[in-house]
Amino acid sequence: MDLVHPLDGLDARPWFSFSHAYGSAEDIPDLLRALTGVDADAADEALSELYGRLLHQGTVYAASAEAVPFLAGIAAAGHRTPDILALLGGMAESEDEYGVAPGRVRAAVADRLPLLLPLLASPEPELRRIAAWAVSHTRATGIALPALRSRWNQEAETSTRAEVLAGIARLDPQNGATVAATVLDPDQPA
Secondary structure, eight states: OOSSOTTTTGGGSOGGGSEETTEEOTTHHHHHHHHHSSOHHHHHHHHHHHHHHHSBTTEEOHHHHHHHHHHHHHHHTTSSHHHHHHHHHHHHHOOEESSSOTTHHHHHHHHTHHHHGGGGGOSOHHHHHHHHHHHHTTOOHHHHHHHHHHHHHHOOSHHHHHHHHHHHHHHOHHHHHHHHHHHSSTTSOO
């Protein structure tokens, strides 16, 4: 998975044949390019537009699945990483799918976990927190759960630790409850 050129292959996709909330997805490549540009206002606008088109009111589309590899590459390359992780997590979480096979968007995000899981070790606690939330929504228990358990053993920041625990519970409710019980023990620090 290429971190150097996260938009490689972007123009080779038949975007006109995919749909999003407002019709043809032929506008998606320009929005993705704007995310990697130097114009912060254009990147803000592109992010807003991508949310509106690919995760419109919680609904995902065929274009959502097609955009995932590029979004994951952009995030892993360090462009607006927290914002894009939140978008990817929301897309993975969605069960409101229109014009796309059930679970297709979630599977597309899960396919990019090799790019996203390293973000659990970011030096920035907020980025680690959002990464934990996003990867847990992929439901990819075999790959995401071990990474979250490992992060749990290392994480010291309180809100990030809470999100890691929530992710563990999301993927493995029984083990999550056991871990939560040890944390909620009155002898443990708040």
